[in-house]
Amino acid sequence: GAVVSQHPSRVICKSGTSVKIECRSLDFQATTMFWYRQFPKQSLMLMATSNEGSKATYEQGVEKDKFLINHASLTLSTLTVTSAHPEDSSFYICSARAKTSSYEQYFGPGTRLTVT
């Protein structure tokens, strides 16, 4: 149980285009999903916290107009990188928190974005 999927696993796009990444909790309901970014040899950094049915909360320094987050259902959150640039190339990982007392976060397999 507690499986989180991400799609796509890898994407290459041209500078200026937008990319949508999906995060799904497959066998549980996730009231909260988190989006992280990891640059090579660096730690995972939280970008935003997404609560179902409400606006996402962004961490300091993360542009909300550039990284659009939608959490329309209890099993799906999407991250759209708008007008992507090479410096947005990174490993994007989501995690989902189940509606249980444990509040453990379950991580997706990540999406590797390369902007050329």
Added chain:
Amino acid sequence: RKEVEQDPGPFNVPEGATVAFNCTYSNSASQSFFWYRQDCRKEPKLLMSVYSSGNEDGRFTAQLNRASQYISLLIRDSKLSDSATYLCVVSEVYGNKLVFGAGTILRVKS
């Protein structure tokens, strides 16, 4: 100063060795502590939570010193499959924002 600091390593050890990783955190309001494991180009996976009394899971022992804001992980009888990056993670509230260290690389060699 980073919120969570770890020695990046790498730690190169032979199979069967005992290896210890340390971590310090700066936010005294931190309430929850974890060790995660991350394999190359993969998502992090929870290895174990860390409790004030210290806890053990098989070959893995974690310790927490709140006064010093210091967390440790001890791996006994290292296996080749233990080779990975070990991430020290803290949170102010369990289940909320996780703050990750940059990780310590472990390479176990035969």
